[in-house]
Amino acid sequence: MNTFAAQPEDGSAWVTGASSGIGRALALDLARFGWVVAVTARSADALFALQHEARDLPGAIEPFPGDVSDTEAMAGCAGMIHERLGQIALLVANAGVYLPQDGLNADADAFRTSFEVNLMGTVNVLLPAIASMKKAGKGQIAIVSSVAGYTGLPTSSAYGATKAGLINLAESLKFDLDRSGIRLQVINPGFVDTPATSSNPFPMPQLLSVEDAVREIRKGLERQRKFEIAFPRAFVWKLKLLKLLPYELYFPLIAKVTGWNKKQAD
Numbered sequence: 001m002n003t004f005a006a007q008p009e010d011g012s013a014w015v016t017g018a019s020s021g022i023g024r025a026l027a028l029d030l031a032r033f034g035w036v037v038a039v040t041a042r043s044a045d046a047l048f049a050l051q052h053e054a055r056d057l058p059g060a061i062e063p064f065p066g067d068v069s070d071t072e073a074m075a076g077c078a079g080m081i082h083e084r085l086g087q088i089a090l091l092v093a094n095a096g097v098y099l100p101q102d103g104l105n106a107d108a109d110a111f112r113t114s115f116e117v118n119l120m121g122t123v124n125v126l127l128p129a130i131a132s133m134k135k136a137g138k139g140q141i142a143i144v145s146s147v148a149g150y151t152g153l154p155t156s157s158a159y160g161a162t163k164a165g166l167i168n169l170a171e172s173l174k175f176d177l178d179r180s181g182i183r184l185q186v187i188n189p190g191f192v193d194t195p196a197t198s199s200n201p202f203p204m205p206q207l208l209s210v211e212d213a214v215r216e217i218r219k220g221l222e223r224q225r226k227f228e229i230a231f232p233r234a235f236v237w238k239l240k241l242l243k244l245l246p247y248e249l250y251f252p253l254i255a256k257v258t259g260w261n262k263k264q265a266d
Helices: 021-032 044-053 071-085 108-136 157-178 210-222 233-242 247-258
Strands: 012-016 036-040 060-063 088-093 139-144 182-189 228-231
Touching (some): 012 021, 012 071, 021 036, 021 060, 021 088, 036 044, 044 060, 060 071, 071 088, 071 108, 139 210, 157 182, 182 210, 210 228, 228 233, 233 247
Parallel strands (some): 012 088, 036 060, 139 182, 182 228
């Protein structure tokens, strides 16, 4: 198992989906610890505002606006980061969208966008980062997935499918990346208080603040033998145990807990 834990002296960090939520807070947190952080999102204004907010921190934030679903743009972005900030030592592939879906009134475009941003958007930043780190002989990559990738949940048919795919992607890639000096991790947060979760029509147990989530992520990035960074711990283990239930028990239990057993079909 690769145990490399990147430090600011190893190069720069790259955080995608940095205009809001976990990505934004994590970029600021890394800059507080001395990292020069390249930040990517579609909103250039939000990234430059973030750069200004970090102006007095020990590290720095450098905006690299772009759409992660654009393969060529992300390859170019990785090249520009390397040229301007030096070797990419740490990548946190965080960009994603959450588009809740009612299976009886689903939208194909919402599924397509979810797959292009959450899955292909991750691949589009992973591949150039891997190529760069392979040449350097070291690097650290964290893919942000979700506990929604463990099991099927109401409204998550698009989002959960992409997050399950990201977990499998990380597990599969790890075999190869370990051999090249590149440490790969997957981040599976529970419910975090962000704009994306504010529209959830069901109870969100153990809802965490963004600040608490970022603290958990940073601790996980620093732990040398940790593959999965998942939190909050008690909630994670409950969901993992639910995976072991037969479907005859799983579906009624989830429907009751989320209130879906009382929802009327539209």
